[in-house]
Amino acid sequence: MPPHTVDSPTPSTPGSAPRNASSASSQPRSSVQQASKQCGVHPDTCVIAIASGKGGVGKTTTAVNLGFALSDKGFKVGILDADLFGPSIPLLVSRTEPIEHPRATDVVVPPTFAGVKVISIAMFQKKQSPNVWRGPMAGSMVKQFFTNVQWGELDYLLIDYPPGTSDIQLTLSQVARLTGAVLVTTPQDVALLDVEKAMAMLAMTKVPIIGIIETMSHFICSNCQTQHYLFLSGGGEKLAKKYDVPMLAQIPMESRIALTSDRGLPLVRRFPQADGAVAYVKAAESIISKTSKATEANDDNFHLRWK
Ligand SMILES: Nc1ncnc2c1ncn2[C@@H]1O[C@H](COP(=O)(O)OP(=O)(O)OP(=O)(O)O)[C@@H](O)[C@H]1O
Numbered sequence: 001m002p003p004h005t006v007d008s009p010t011p012s013t014p015g016s017a018p019r020n021a022s023s024a025s026s027q028p029r030s031s032v033q034q035a036s037k038q039c040g041v042h043p044d045t046c047v048i049a050i051a052s053g054k055g056g057v058g059k060t061t062t063a064v065n066l067g068f069a070l071s072d073k074g075f076k077v078g079i080l081d082a083d084l085f086g087p088s089i090p091l092l093v094s095r096t097e098p099i100e101h102p103r104a105t106d107v108v109v110p111p112t113f114a115g116v117k118v119i120s121i122a123m124f125q126k127k128q129s130p131n132v133w134r135g136p137m138a139g140s141m142v143k144q145f146f147t148n149v150q151w152g153e154l155d156y157l158l159i160d161y162p163p164g165t166s167d168i169q170l171t172l173s174q175v176a177r178l179t180g181a182v183l184v185t186t187p188q189d190v191a192l193l194d195v196e197k198a199m200a201m202l203a204m205t206k207v208p209i210i211g212i213i214e215t216m217s218h219f220i221c222s223n224c225q226t227q228h229y230l231f232l233s234g235g236g237e238k239l240a241k242k243y244d245v246p247m248l249a250q251i252p253m254e255s256r257i258a259l260t261s262d263r264g265l266p267l268v269r270r271f272p273q274a275d276g277a278v279a280y281v282k283a284a285e286s287i288i289s290k291t292s293k294a295t296e297a298n299d300d301n302f303h304l305r306w307k
């Protein structure tokens, strides 16, 4: 069954606070401060899954660049690496050392990298030890990312989903109180098949689809300056049309994306003029626009609809 979608898209409003952010700031300061010292995700935080179903399509790269693009717009952002079996977020943000555990050992304070809070299972283990956990243990770990982490005041928490549609993804979709999901795909039909499975899983847990980001859409050749479609073309559009969900951006293949990832610097910060960075910022602006609408779900001009 297709998922339900965020209705009536409007032009993006870069820099404007989402409804949840403004309602957080309208609370008495002391209650917000108290809430920010507790573990868990504040109810006003927009929690967004960056998911695909398909492996290696650029979910992690997308989560990091969207996170920093949102942070650059003035929002408080957290990124949760939910890929327990192949955590890679710490590499992309130059942060691999273990994190601080204040007094109570079961309370975890996420480290901040260049203004963005980040947490990953990789921060709790020795380098290169393979993760061989059975389903229930993995599920329990995923839950602890929400119960034991002091996320504090956040406007956006982006969850970098692991590939596939098994226990962890389902547990996440149930426990994370997701505002919505951004689906990442490459243009190929072989990717779309897996993305559709992920959409069906999100529909089971009634998570709205915010939109689709097509990555590795094309490659601009520095010799002939033409666009080459290495992974064919049109996949993202096809999916967007089929499920009537917005296309948020097409991210080109760029060596600078791979380079910045390997060096632990987000593309949007290091090369803001790069085509990929501009496309990620455009996607972030659409997300701001669509999630501020999603939190206005009680208003007459907006509703989530089950399709
Ligand atoms: N637009 C792009 N241009 C060039 N390289 C890219 C682009 N997007 C991602 N990559 C590279 O492709 C590889 C896979 O990207 P990434 O790790 O973000 O994918 P993923 O979907 O998170 O993978 P996994 O399913 O293993 O978690 C990485 O080496 C990354 O640097």
Ligand SMILES: [Mg+2]
Residues within 6 Å of the ligand: 059, 060, 061, 083, 088, 160, 161, 162
């Ligand atoms: Mg990944």
Ligand SMILES: [Zn+2]
Residues within 6 Å of the ligand: 221, 222, 223, 224, 225, 226
């Ligand atoms: Zn060429």
